[in-house]
Amino acid sequence: MAEGLEQQLKELIVERLFLDIAPAEIATDVELSEYGVDSFLLLELIVAMEEIFEVKFEPSDITADVLKSVATLTELIRSKQ
């Protein structure tokens, strides 16, 4: 189940942020900044995650630990679903 969510998240990141890589190239534990995700793109990603996964990000969720990687985001989304 988590693998499916991770895959969905990787596809969402590439699609919404117009990254010039394939979803499979995103490693689950690597920091998103390594793929060029900056502050503008992070906000875009939060909005996209809320839309697709029907979750709500609280201000307390916006931390370096949570918005770090596909793995940490997957964990947060699962905790909210």
Place this chain on the structure above:
Amino acid sequence: MSILEQSGFIDVSGRAIYGTHYLPADAPPRAALLLVEPFGEEKRCAFRMLVRLARQLATRGVAVMRYDASGTGDSAGKHGEAEWRHWQDELAAQIALARELPGKPPLMLAGARAGALLAAEAAARIAAAGGALRALILLEPLLSGDELLRDLERRQKIKDMMSGGAKNAASAELWSAGQPADFGGFLVGSAMAEQLWAAQLQTSLAATPVDCALQLLRVSGAKNFPPAWQDLVAAVTARAGSSAQVIADKPFWGQLDYYESDVVIDAVTDFVVSHIG
């Protein structure tokens, strides 16, 4: 068609408001379009694309007017003291100016992001006054003032997080104390925040002139409109001569570098030209 660009100030209740007109040089304009720009950092990001849009429309015979609301750009005032109701008045003054263009061409409004909220409010006021509006264009609109404030807070929190800088005090606490909150150098005062909480796109849209054509553009990697836009899309598509479209392109208001979407420029141009009549 060659174009003429004229910049200058108008006075709105003692505030000097700077604007630029992009005019067809060789003939009276076939339509007048007022461009209402996004808020804060998003305005900066969208600037170049909106100027290109204005110039392209002018070559098609449309007089386009861009302006800086008070406290922004080259207009008078401080951002932290700006108020939404002042911005409404300033837009109304620009509309009055557009109505005086040679030949009194039909009026259109276009707003991007928070500018769409403001433009829709102005359209509703035009209807209330019995005035005419040919078209209203909503470019990736924010659905409410509350959404704008939430985005500003989130973006600031992300910036603080990424820079490892000191956290700003919670904006709600600052506004309660009558102080402005700082969003990436763009101060938002308590009056602006309070007035923004009342801004609702859907409410304004329902009150726009019934014969005003609507164009709704979502610009995103998504293939569909978000669920939260369902009522908005329904309201737009129910209106004669209107369209709602998802454009697959980068957010022109939300990139670290300037980003100009040719697809958005062409989509707006096509819609405007098709509604000149």
